[in-house]
Amino acid sequence: MINFTLRCQKDHEFEGWFKDSAAFESQNTAKGIECPVCGSHKIEKALSRPNISSGKTQSSAQAEVMRKTRKTLREFRQKIESTHENVGTRFAEEARKIHYGETELRGIYGETTGEEAKELVEEGVPIAALPWIEEAKEN
């Protein structure tokens, strides 16, 4: 689909979606396009500004949202890392020890398998699964 900004003979601008440029031309020639303001059939393209809606191209707005989300997650990760101890793959073991008072109470983070996490939750060990973002350069 291609989005065209169209303009009628009275300078009313509006948008129209077409399969391709040729589809616009043929519809317009057949007077199949009408100005929503004045009903004129004398329509031309106002700008050649096609927005291709392929689902693959991110709009700048979407890219901005993704960038902010990554930034938030990165800041969150840094905060956790500065206040919690990294126990790596011993997470399930350490979380359990803390829960049962076998080791000092402290904030930890680390890796766990889905199965281990499920067992911890079933035992009543408070854990949270977080969306972890890889350390990466801002892009």
Ligand SMILES: [Zn+2]
């Ligand atoms: Zn018009």
